[in-house]
Amino acid sequence: MSGHSKWHNIQQKKGKIDVIRGKVFTKLGKEIIVAAKNGGSKLDANAHLRDVVAKAKSNNMPLETINRAIKKGAGELEGVNYEEIVYEGYGAEGVAIVVVTLTDKKNRSVATVRHAFDRHHGNMGSAGCVSWMFAKKGQIIIERTDDMDEDEVMMIALDAGAEDFNVEEEMFEIITSVESFGEVRESLEKKGFEFASAQITMIPDNMIPTSMEGAAKVQELIDMLEDNEDVQDVYNNAEYPEEFEG
Known part of the structure; x- marks a missing residue:
């Protein structure tokens, strides 16, 4: 995906989230339910659930809603099988x-x-x-600011286990394997980075x-x-x- 199209799509999705946040919460809730059902409700023992919960929090999903979805997936509350x-x-x-x-x-x-x-x-x-035609990868997007040093961000990402680092005019794109996505995301979070997007995705060849x-x-x-x-x-x-x- 070209830099323009990629950033355009990310910005468009962020705009949609603001407009239809309730629908986004419903979709994230489903992901949490399935992750908890498949791997258990404990975040420290379920890497997929940790990633989905982090994604939900980045979209400002209320903690009460997140916890309720986890309980539904774990069978503690009545829920739907997806x-x-x-x-x-x-x-x-x-x-x-x-x-x-x-x-x-x-x-x-x-x-x-x-x-x-x-x-x-x-x-x-x-x-x-x-x-x-697609490869399943972790993708982290960081919106560039004037105080960010490109080389420093790249080294932090690569040291954390990223596979690739791409620079665009308005953003940094960090690519990881599916297995290392959570570790890289958590490492960047600890360094104080905020993400425009952080998810497992399908990247076209x-x-x-x-x-x-x-x-x-x-x-x-x-x-x-x-x-x-x-x-x-x-x-x-x-x-x-x-x-x-x-």
Whole structure:
């Protein structure tokens, strides 16, 4: 993803969080429930749960809401059983799209995801049709400020176990393995860094340049998917034109 598109998408997501915070909390709550169900409710013994809780806190999710979701996942409170289902397909101009859902109704999620693809010039494909174009990695984004020394931030990240460090005009991008993500994130937090984004993500191996028209169609599809209550994450390999505003 180009620096412009990456930062554009991050800023756009931050804006959406401010507008639809309740919906974001619902999605984060699902992640916490599943993490607690699969690995237990103790943060010190469940690295995945620690990462998800940190993500929830960075989005200003109330501690009471976080704890309630943990208890639901651990079976201490009544909750819903969610299943993770991944859908794959193509958007306009051949852009690859991976959709991760957490749902209690598989038939509903597949129908609504397929409808979004069909409505916005896309095609939903079979499992594995595009996921091979992405690598699952930890990604930490730090918004640059004037007092940050690029070399110092890079050395701190690499010493903590990061795999890669990328510099853009407005941000630093730190890439980690899935296994070392939590350790790197916690190390940077202890150094006082705040994150624009910190999550396990799917990073495309190659980008697909789009026209302005294609970018608009792809973004409309992504927006519709992300507005779906069953959808947790949407990954794509679109490289938008510099002048595209979304």
